[in-house]
Amino acid sequence: MNKLAIKTVVSKHSSRQIKDGLYEQVARIGKAASSPKRLELLELLCQGEMNVEQLAVKAEISVKLASSHLSVLKSSSLVVSRRDGKNIYYSLAAPEVAKFWVELRSLAEERLLDLQAALGSLVAGSGSLAVMDREMLLREAASGEVVVIDVRPETEYAAGHLPFARSIPVAELKKRIAEIPKDKTVVAYCRGPFCLLAGEALNILHEAGHKALRLEDGVAEWQARGLSIQR
């Protein structure tokens, strides 16, 4: 075995190590995205900054478990945390993370038949706005032809919402139903396609005799399409 051969072997060896390291790093992001609860937390954080307890309640898990999932998300640099008094607030590390969530979910919707079926049964019945309607919706909302309502909790609305949308959390919708003009079409949206709030809102609106549609987008989807949100 001559020097050249040795050199080749060594270099092959180390180049394999380099490669392994690179893929290993990317896999860290994949690992972060490999747990359903972490994905749910990530989607919640797309709605805006929240503390551990808010996240735990909304994802319906224990605070401890939320904390541990959040620390995984943090160690993969998808989220950051900040202390404010007693509470620790988490938020997305960058807008690209929201885009990543939207793209991951889109890929899953497209590739996994099980997911398509589950979503289909969710959407069936409650009229859902087609994707290409975004620009039109924007125009009609601007002109006042349709009323866009954000049915998420008020704090999430405050952190960022669709243009021309007004906040009526689904919990208050029944008693505030009079605020909505009867002669206009209502478009309700929530956190995104996986969120059930808009569906609930549609039920209430239809029961009250309103013409109501759902927009499947949430703020993350809206932004991922390059459209701007308001604060």
Added chain:
Amino acid sequence: MNKLAIKTVVSKHSSRQIKDGLYEQVARIGKAASSPKRLELLELLCQGEMNVEQLAVKAEISVKLASSHLSVLKSSSLVVSRRDGKNIYYSLAAPEVAKFWVELRSLAEERLLDLQAALGSLVAGSGSLAVMDREMLLREAASGEVVVIDVRPETEYAAGHLPFARSIPVAELKKRIAEIPKDKTVVAYCRGPFCLLAGEALNILHEAGHKALRLEDGVAEWQARGLSIQR
């Protein structure tokens, strides 16, 4: 507890189950992307269809292990397989999967300092073409001002390559070096930013006195930017 209360509880319960199911599905994609070796296989499949052994050799793992990783990728619908005689050939289930790989890697590059450092040390020294140069490269390659060479194995070139690129696998570069005009700038590319072939090619080219640059894109990156490839 009245009927309404019961109904609310039941519906809350089942809506949680629905949600869990949805996130669970998306997490299947995340799980598929949570192993470094699977990601490497996925990137290889972005170069074109390959059988299990080819994949195993290129990823430097056993055939058995490759097979088991591939079956995970298959069960998450990211890849599909087809039998041709004795061999089973795997390929991406859809072009969107290649785009997903590019986006996942980009997010990792952007968020993870460790990865930036590792990549930086790879690229350092070997001149690398900036991202905005893609359109210009295309024009200069079209006019013949620069020579674009694809240094991947020939079969990958055949499965799809950049416009105006000619195939000179890095293994043959030394003995075919005369084919490259001395008076033109050479741009070498391989499978993408994580691939070491283009780097090796640059060393050989520089040694032979050529002016050579690296394009970090592979065909997956090129396509993800909306540019077309040739067959």
Added chain:
DNA sequence: CATACATTCCAGTAAGTATTAGAATGATAT
């Protein structure tokens, strides 16, 4: 039909992950 070959399936081990309970930390309010 028998043989060779490519790939997958199965079983087992070692390592890693999700989840829960209990202790510890760090900030605020009295």
Added chain:
DNA sequence: ATATCATTCTAATACTTACTGGAATGTATG
């Protein structure tokens, strides 16, 4: 300071995953 609250850390459990070796499957070839 002391008590209190939100959150994290530690330890322990059950569960899942990566990888290895040997057997099994299915296809082509003599």
